Amino acid sequence: MENILVTGGCGFIGSNFIRFLLARDDFSGRIVNVDKLTYAGNAENLDGIAARYPNRYIFEQADICDPTAMGEIFRVNDVDAVCHFAAESHVDRSIVGPDAFIQTNINGTFNLLEQARARGDRLVLFHHVSTDEVYGSLGPEGRFRETTPYRPNSPYSASKAGSDHLVRAYHHTYGLPVTVSNCSNNYGPYQFPEKLIPLVILNALEAKPLPVYGDGTNVRDWLHVEDHCRAVWAIMQKGKRGRTYNIGGDCEKRNIEVVTEICAVLDRMSPVERPRRELITFVADRPGHDQRYAIDFSKIRDELAWAPRETFVSGLEKTVRWYLDNHDWVARVRSGEYQRWVDSHYG
Numbered sequence: 001m002e003n004i005l006v007t008g009g010c011g012f013i014g015s016n017f018i019r020f021l022l023a024r025d026d027f028s029g030r031i032v033n034v035d036k037l038t039y040a041g042n043a044e045n046l047d048g049i050a051a052r053y054p055n056r057y058i059f060e061q062a063d064i065c066d067p068t069a070m071g072e073i074f075r076v077n078d079v080d081a082v083c084h085f086a087a088e089s090h091v092d093r094s095i096v097g098p099d100a101f102i103q104t105n106i107n108g109t110f111n112l113l114e115q116a117r118a119r120g121d122r123l124v125l126f127h128h129v130s131t132d133e134v135y136g137s138l139g140p141e142g143r144f145r146e147t148t149p150y151r152p153n154s155p156y157s158a159s160k161a162g163s164d165h166l167v168r169a170y171h172h173t174y175g176l177p178v179t180v181s182n183c184s185n186n187y188g189p190y191q192f193p194e195k196l197i198p199l200v201i202l203n204a205l206e207a208k209p210l211p212v213y214g215d216g217t218n219v220r221d222w223l224h225v226e227d228h229c230r231a232v233w234a235i236m237q238k239g240k241r242g243r244t245y246n247i248g249g250d251c252e253k254r255n256i257e258v259v260t261e262i263c264a265v266l267d268r269m270s271p272v273e274r275p276r277r278e279l280i281t282f283v284a285d286r287p288g289h290d291q292r293y294a295i296d297f298s299k300i301r302d303e304l305a306w307a308p309r310e311t312f313v314s315g316l317e318k319t320v321r322w323y324l325d326n327h328d329w330v331a332r333v334r335s336g337e338y339q340r341w342v343d344s345h346y347g
Contacts, residue, residue: 001081001124001236002029005074007064007112008041008086009033012191013129013225015045017083020229022053026237032058032077034070035086040192042333064108067115074115081125082116083236084109087163089131090194091156095287098155105159106166113170126178127236128167132221132246133157134182137290144182145296146244153288164244171242179239181232183247184295187315188225189322193334196255197316200262201323202330204276210263214285216256219292223249224315227308234304245304248295251312256280261312265320 004021008014010033021027035041049057058077062069064086073079086108088094088101109128116126135144136151152158170176187197200210231247239245253261263276300306310318323330 003032003077003079004029004081004083005032005034005079007034007084010035010037010041010043010045011085013186013228014085015190016188016225017229017232018046021233022056030056032060032079034060034062034073036063037061044329045190065103065111067111070111070115074119080122082112083127084112085129091154092286094154094156101155101159106162109163109166113166117174117176124177125236126176128178128180130160130164130180130182132182132184132293132295134161134164138292138294143294143296144246146246146299153290177241179235179241180244181235181247183228184221184223184249184293186223186225186228188319197319200259201320204263204266204279209281210259210279211281211283212255212259213283213289216254218255218289219252221248221294222251222253222312223308224310227310231300231306234306238304245300246295246297247300248297249308252294261316265316269320270324
């Protein structure tokens, strides 16, 4: 893998992956970052990277749904591997406006697969990054395995399920060398503040209500973004082509527990008179809200010797510290469309 195309590289996980990969000793190639720079794609997430790696990092602003633009990018940059992060990913947005999710997550993935297929033997890997939400909702017991049937319950998860199926079909039909990963909820630096953890951190710092859906008992498995980056790179290097790997944090938390823990960490790092947990506000549940996700990552552990390194406490402390130390980034990201959307949903 000499020229890796990273889609959505200005987003939360994509930008962390690019920083992670360029700093590694076991990768000496180039990264071509393709991002449309929608509301959640922020070029500032990679500030300084082009100057630090002038011969190893290229940025191309383009839409992955555009066959002409993507074909030219593949050709000019001699792309031999793809790591596909680009996606519309916020469930609430998919409920209000599903069109963008179908276009980006399904049609965009289809276009990338076609461009990759056109590379012939030059293409050594197409890695597709997906979500545990494609599996639907769990009961009180059990975990998602790679063999768990798909049962997506939101337009977002349905669109990701469709893209997963396309990637697998291109492997079985055309022999395209692919790997797929389905991961649990990520958190960490550079996450757009519509997602639970950064939203709660920033609202708590400003003494705003901390919205919790329903009764707060919905369970998610939490994974620090750097652990996710390590897992993706392990799959790209050593994963068997045509296989899917689940990536989890072994960290099930009820939403109310997550919010309460954020309050406790903030109270330690940035004390105020009243405990921030008093800001917790229960709001109407989202339609079709899945009750529980949990990942069985024994396959990637046993085959590729990967396991998460961060505990929820250590990862959350690092994340809170990052947001405390990056006020300017937060202020710029929270302007415009984001603020209007938050105001309309959370008051």
